[in-house]
Amino acid sequence: MKDKLEKIKKEVLETLPKLDSLEAIQEFDVKIFGRKGLMTDVMSGMKDLSKEDKPIIGKLGNEIKNELETAFEIRREVIEKEALEKSLTEDWIDLTAPGKMPEIGTVHPLSQTQFEVENIFNSMGFTVADGLEVESEYYNFDALNIPGHHPARDMQDTFFLDKKADDEFGKLLLRTHTSPGQIRNMLKLGAPLRLIIPGRVFRNEALDATHEHTFAQVEGLLIDENISIASLKGVMKEFLTKLFKAEVDVRFRPGYFPFVEPGFELDFSCLICNGTGKRIGRNCGKEKDCRTCKGAGWVEFMGSGMVHPFVLKSGGIDPEKYQGWAFGFGLDRLLMMRYKIEDIRHLRSGDLRFVKQFN
Numbered sequence: 001m002k003d004k005l006e007k008i009k010k011e012v013l014e015t016l017p018k019l020d021s022l023e024a025i026q027e028f029d030v031k032i033f034g035r036k037g038l039m040t041d042v043m044s045g046m047k048d049l050s051k052e053d054k055p056i057i058g059k060l061g062n063e064i065k066n067e068l069e070t071a072f073e074i075r076r077e078v079i080e081k082e083a084l085e086k087s088l089t090e091d092w093i094d095l096t097a098p099g100k101m102p103e104i105g106t107v108h109p110l111s112q113t114q115f116e117v118e119n120i121f122n123s124m125g126f127t128v129a130d131g132l133e134v135e136s137e138y139y140n141f142d143a144l145n146i147p148g149h150h151p152a153r154d155m156q157d158t159f160f161l162d163k164k165a166d167d168e169f170g171k172l173l174l175r176t177h178t179s180p181g182q183i184r185n186m187l188k189l190g191a192p193l194r195l196i197i198p199g200r201v202f203r204n205e206a207l208d209a210t211h212e213h214t215f216a217q218v219e220g221l222l223i224d225e226n227i228s229i230a231s232l233k234g235v236m237k238e239f240l241t242k243l244f245k246a247e248v249d250v251r252f253r254p255g256y257f258p259f260v261e262p263g264f265e266l267d268f269s270c271l272i273c274n275g276t277g278k279r280i281g282r283n284c285g286k287e288k289d290c291r292t293c294k295g296a297g298w299v300e301f302m303g304s305g306m307v308h309p310f311v312l313k314s315g316g317i318d319p320e321k322y323q324g325w326a327f328g329f330g331l332d333r334l335l336m337m338r339y340k341i342e343d344i345r346h347l348r349s350g351d352l353r354f355v356k357q358f359n
């Protein structure tokens with residue numbers, strides 16, 4: 001056995017230097033140490049040895065095994081080092097060549113402003129809630145006090161889905177405003193509540209610089225006991241002042257929406273002319289009407305009002321106990337005012353030259 005072990009040792013030490021790949025070394029390793037390898041085979045003869053020879057041969061076997069394993073390891077390291085050196089000298093990289101800048105995307109300006117709006121309302125204790133883009137006729141109109149015969153339906157030319165109408169909820173449609181979210185959230189959360197519902201809405205519009213078929217609105221809803229429209233004025237003044245980072249004033253004008261009573265349009269003081277309605281012409285130096293507010297000193301911003309008792313009932317809330325106010329404004333038009341964008345169609349055009357200006 002001793003001779004056999006010495007023979008294996010000799011073979012390994014002679015062969016290893018001739019092997020020049022890790023694969024070949026691995027194959028040879030298996031030939032020597034594998035389950036059916038030479039070393040394993042020889043050592044299996046231990047059981048037939050005499051009591052005196054067993055420890056002597058056992059010790060020798062272990063020593064040779066350790067020695068050979070080290071020899072394998074050294075040979076592997078040599079091969080790896082040679083491969084590394086080869087690649088360092090042969091694979092040449094020009095470290096001075098200009099790199100390729102990866103294209104980094106950014107958040108769309110509409111989303112950026114939506115997040116800002118959400119943060120400001122969050123800071124005033126409002127939760128951000130969701131509605132559904134595909135709505136039923138009931139939630140979009142009937143529950144909001146706009147029954148089938150009501151002329152207010154004509155003001156929101158609607159995309160209906162080509163599906164059979166439901167007996168209870170009517171046809172399916174693309175929501176024309178975020179107001180159906182009022183009903184859904186009242187039913188889900190009950191009173192009191194304080195939330196905003198931002199989202200996309202859809203109308204079959206004749207498209208021009210201020211009208212899109214797909215645009216974003218932000219709905220607001222506050223329901224509690226002893227609520228009056230005065231707190232809406234305060235909330236909107238605070239919101240617009242924070243958003244525009246400038247002192248903004250607001251005013252109410254009478255407005256009509258079937259789901260509020262009384263209803264108001266809310267305007268804010270023009271930031272371009274500081275509410276004066278006048279500007280000094282850059283070229284002529286003369287006083288002129290401000291172009292942004294058309295000389296009014298105020299910019300039309302949103303619809304609002306006290307939530308109609310009919311709507312509270314649709315939302316499962318007792319109008320004898322609770323009141324509240326609601327509002328809805330267009331996010332696209334807010335963005336246009338904020339960044340002086342002259343055409344709403346830029347916003348969803350997918351034109352990178354446009355969106356990259358908001359990085």
Ligand code: FA5
Pocket residue numbers: 176177178179203205210211212213215217219257260301302303304305326327328329330331332333344
């Ligand atoms: C509504 O949609 C009401 N639901 C708002 C409301 C909510 C009133 C709660 C009272 C209480 P209106 O149709 O005016 O109202 O639309 C609201 C805003 O959406 C408008 O002020 C405008 O900024 C924006 N908007 C309307 N139509 C378009 C359009 N085609 N393209 C872009 N923005 C639009």
